[in-house]
Amino acid sequence: MKTRLRVKEIAKEKNMSMTRLHIESEVPYSTIRNIFKNPFQGVTTYTLAKLAGALGVETRDLLEDVPDEADEPAE
Numbered sequence: 540m541k542t543r544l545r546v547k548e549i550a551k552e553k554n555m556s557m558t559r560l561h562i563e564s565e566v567p568y569s570t571i572r573n574i575f576k577n578p579f580q581g582v583t584t585y586t587l588a589k590l591a592g593a594l595g596v597e598t599r600d601l602l603e604d605v606p607d608e609a610d611e612p613a614e
Contacts, residue, residue, distance in 0.1 A: 543603045544578045546571070549594050564593035 550560050557575060561568040566589050573580060574590075582590075584598075591598040 540604045541579055541607055543605050544574055544580070544582065545601050545603050546590055546594075547575045547578060549596060549601065553594060555594065560590070560593055564589040566590060566593075 546560075550557070555563070557568065557571050560566070561571050564571075566586055570582070570586065571590075574582065587598050587601060591601055594601075
């Protein structure tokens, strides 16, 4: 299993731009841009908490487990 960050999707649902998320969360813009580009990248729990607070969600709402390709059943 891999963990995917749902930051981009939740920000879109809340009509929050990367710039606004940067301002509200105080997370560097470059970090937010990297998360939007690669939702599988690792982040610290501190960053996760800051993003969740700015988006008005629980930290667990930002995480989604997705199966590795090797975990998927063969057809």
